[in-house]
Amino acid sequence: MRSFIVVNAYTSFSGELHQPKRLKEELGRLGVEAEIVRNSPKVLQREADFCVYLDKDKYAALALEKRMRLFNRARAIELCDDKMLTYLTLDGYPMPETIPSLLCYTPDAPVSEELLSAAEKLGFPLVVKECFGSLGRQVYLVKTFSELKEISERLKGIPHLYQRFIAESAGRDLRVIAVGGEIVACMERRSEHDFRSNVGLGGHGTPFSPDGELRTLIRGITERLGLDYCGADLLFGKDGYLVCEVNSNAFFGGIEEVTGVNVARAYAEYMLASL
Numbered sequence: 615m616r617s618f619i620v621v622n623a624y625t626s627f628s629g630e631l632h633q634p635k636r637l638k639e640e641l642g643r644l645g646v647e648a649e650i651v652r653n654s655p656k657v658l659q660r661e662a663d664f665c666v667y668l669d670k671d672k673y674a675a676l677a678l679e680k681r682m683r684l685f686n687r688a689r690a691i692e693l694c695d696d697k698m699l700t701y702l703t704l705d706g707y708p709m710p711e712t713i714p715s716l717l718c719y720t721p722d723a724p725v726s727e728e729l730l731s732a733a734e735k736l737g738f739p740l741v742v743k744e745c746f747g748s749l750g751r752q753v754y755l756v757k758t759f760s761e762l763k764e765i766s767e768r769l770k771g772i773p774h775l776y777q778r779f780i781a782e783s784a785g786r787d788l789r790v791i792a793v794g795g796e797i798v799a800c801m802e803r804r805s806e807h808d809f810r811s812n813v814g815l816g817g818h819g820t821p822f823s824p825d826g827e828l829r830t831l832i833r834g835i836t837e838r839l840g841l842d843y844c845g846a847d848l849l850f851g852k853d854g855y856l857v858c859e860v861n862s863n864a865f866f867g868g869i870e871e872v873t874g875v876n877v878a879r880a881y882a883e884y885m886l887a888s889l
Contacts, residue, residue: 615646615886619666620674623653630668632867636878637666644882664889668863670695685885686862690840694862697745698775704835709857710849711736711778718770725766733766733776734759742766745773748861755779780856783849787858788822790846791869791877793884795836799866799875800824819872831855842888843881845869 619634634650641648651657653669657678664683667675672695675688693699701712713736716729733740742765744752756762785805790797801819824832828848835857836844845864849856866877 616662617646617664618649618651618662620653620669622669633865640878640882685842691862693839694860697743700860707857710780713776715774725770736778739779741777741779743775780849788848791866792832792836793843793880795833797824797829797832798880799869799873799877801869801872821873
């Protein structure tokens with residue numbers, strides 16, 4: 615059996631290459647010949663039994679999916695890549711209250727006062743996120759109305775959203791890795807100096823044992839988004855877990871190290887069982 619693993623055409627970050635290397639290794643142990651390739655027009659002409667798609671280029675994903683099985687599917691990648699689309703798709707599941715920005719096509723137009731008033735109702739501090747971003751980047755904690763106005767002006771040409779700040783979970787969250795809707799690894803992340811707990815931003819992880827409530831929640835959101843694999847970030851709210859973000863291509867090197875779980879093996883086995 616043959617497969618190929620697609621990574622972004624321009625990637626140079628070593629952490630991004632760890633994931634495809636681990637998947638290639640585990641697929642090889644299961645008898646699958648896997649090749650790591652950078653996204654390019656030539657990729658669309660490749661022949662294989664399946665493709666592990668680790669890029670976020672939805673156009674190439676849609677083209678490839680017409681010819682073979684993708685893990686994840688193109689629509690799932692698209693829904694997770696855009697944080698506002700994720701929020702809208704998961705309507706009905708527990709998430710922090712969120713308001714979308716207004717699209718602006720005129721660089722010199724003033725920021726909408728109506729939008730700023732709506733965002734202000736979330737209370738301060740509040741979180742501003744660009745809709746496209748990863749590793750905790752493009753996420754800002756806004757503490758005053760003047761800061762809100764300034765950052766909204768700076769981002770008005772970029773899709774972004776406003777989200778209620780969950781004070782109970784400041785510097786603390788859960789990273790869950792799910793394969794086929796089931797949790798395979800889970801860790802609690804903490805940061806002593808940042809409201810974001812990402813390990814790449816200085817946070818640290820410890821193993822966390824998921825309960826029934828968390829497992830049910832993860833099954834639901836992965837089914838709604840159509841995911842084979844994901845990393846979900848959850849906050850600790852007053853009344854239970856809150857879904858913060860869902861990443862279709864979440865790195866698993868850190869959680870493998872923290873928990874001792876072979877995530878790459880679990881994903882490789884799932885892919886073969888799904889064909």
